Amino acid sequence: MSRSLMLALGAVFAFPGLSAAQGPAAATGGWVGPFAVIAAGIGMALAAGLCGLGQGRAVAAAVDAMARQPAAAARIQTAMIIGLALIESLAIYVLVVAMILLFVQPIKG
Amino acid sequence: MEAIEHPPIFRLPAIFSDGYIPDHVTYTWLVMIILTGIAFVASRRMELVPRGAQNFLEVVLEQFQALIDDVIGPEGRPYLPLIATLGLFILTGNLLSLIPGFAGPTANLNTTAACALIVFVSYHAIGIRKQGLVNYFKHFMGPVPLLAPLMVPIELISHLARPLSLSLRLFGNMTGGHILLAIIFFLMGLDGLIGWALSGSKAGALVGGIGGLIMVVFTVGFLYPLKILVSVLQAFIFVMLTMLYIAGATEEAEHHHAEHH
Numbered sequence: 052m053s054r055s056l057m058l059a060l061g062a063v064f065a066f067p068g069l070s071a072a073q074g075p076a077a078a079t080g081g082w083v084g085p086f087a088v089i090a091a092g093i094g095m096a097l098a099a100g101l102c103g104l105g106q107g108r109a110v111a112a113a114v115d116a117m118a119r120q121p122a123a124a125a126r127i128q129t130a131m132i133i134g135l136a137l138i139e140s141l142a143i144y145v146l147v148v149a150m151i152l153l154f155v156q157p158i159k160g
Numbered sequence: 161m162e163a164i165e166h167p168p169i170f171r172l173p174a175i176f177s178d179g180y181i182p183d184h185v186t187y188t189w190l191v192m193i194i195l196t197g198i199a200f201v202a203s204r205r206m207e208l209v210p211r212g213a214q215n216f217l218e219v220v221l222e223q224f225q226a227l228i229d230d231v232i233g234p235e236g237r238p239y240l241p242l243i244a245t246l247g248l249f250i251l252t253g254n255l256l257s258l259i260p261g262f263a264g265p266t267a268n269l270n271t272t273a274a275c276a277l278i279v280f281v282s283y284h285a286i287g288i289r290k291q292g293l294v295n296y297f298k299h300f301m302g303p304v305p306l307l308a309p310l311m312v313p314i315e316l317i318s319h320l321a322r323p324l325s326l327s328l329r330l331f332g333n334m335t336g337g338h339i340l341l342a343i344i345f346f347l348m349g350l351d352g353l354i355g356w357a358l359s360g361s362k363a364g365a366l367v368g369g370i371g372g373l374i375m376v377v378f379t380v381g382f383l384y385p386l387k388i389l390v391s392v393l394q395a396f397i398f399v400m401l402t403m404l405y406i407a408g409a410t411e412e413a414e415h416h417h418a419e420h421h
Contacts, residue, residue, distance in 0.1 A: 129400070136397040140325050143332035150335065 287409030
């Protein structure tokens with residue numbers, strides 16, 4: 052029992068190390084790698100939260116308009132989807148920057 | 161990116177160099193084969209009353225045509241081949257990446273940037289052909305000549321940002337979804353490992369079995385429908401923005417003239 056428990060704990064603790072070995076930290080070897088991970092995480096969190104706020108406002112206004120005028124629902128929905136895509140692309144930019152930081156690693160420190 | 165991506169099922173060896181043809185190129189060819197095959201089957205024996213594949217493709221293309229009529233107007237019908245090809249290619253590429261073992265061509269920035277550049281060049285070409293070279297670029301200066309030094313940089317940047325946002329939106333959405341799926345599958349493997357390590361006791365089977373079941377239900381019941389929705393939505397948005405750009409390039413003239421007279 053104790054051996055299998057150790058195996059389980061080893062699996063849990065070995066996997067982050069394993070993923071880090073092929074991922075960010077080991078590839079750069081310097082101090083930029085960890086900071087890139089932190090920057091990617093914080094940036095994505097900020098972008099996702101603020102993008103959610105913006106999309107919530109847009110959807111609220113669109114649903115309000117649809118409830119007032121059900122006849123125009125189709126056109127409002129199309130405009131809403133386009134607007135949501137434009138708002139969402141801002142968060143997608145941050146996602147792309149985060150992926151560049153994590154996987155492409157242009158700055159070697 | 162290779163660290164988190166599974167290798168696709170088939171790869172073609174490169175002819176002129178060592179190694180393999182990049183995956184997104186191979187799977188772009190697969191999408192081309194699929195679309196050409198469907199078109200060939202549908203148009204092989206055309207009938208006045210369509211059946212089967214011809215019926216299906218006609219319904220799909222009529223949807224595109226209705227969308228064009230709605231956004232650009234009937235004068236946008238000559239651009240149906242461009243718009244429908246882009247839409248079908250992106251939709252097929254998005255859906256192809258949902259099949260395990262297949263790499264989606266649209267989850268690569270090269271493919272999406274190519275599509276966005278095609279849109280960028282063609283809507284400018286359409287605008288220039290409709291209005292003439294001088295007339296078209298006059299719109300970059302805004303309504304009042306006094307504002308031209310301010311308007312020209314803004315317009316240039318906004319036009320140059322269009323292919324960037326088009327390509328990055330599609331690429332980011334697809335790749336983000338793939339990373340999400342990869343992380344969930346990774347957790348599934350980790351969970352199975354814990355279950356295996358604890359096996360011999362009933363707790364191991366309980367943790368591994370129930371955890372794995374939850375993961376499978378979550379993936380199949382929530383993530384895959386979400387990814388199908390995102391695939392269709394992103395193809396729709398790409399096509400919609402293309403049509404809006406073409407409409408903007410062709411319509412500005414009438415608007416401008418109406419202001420002057």
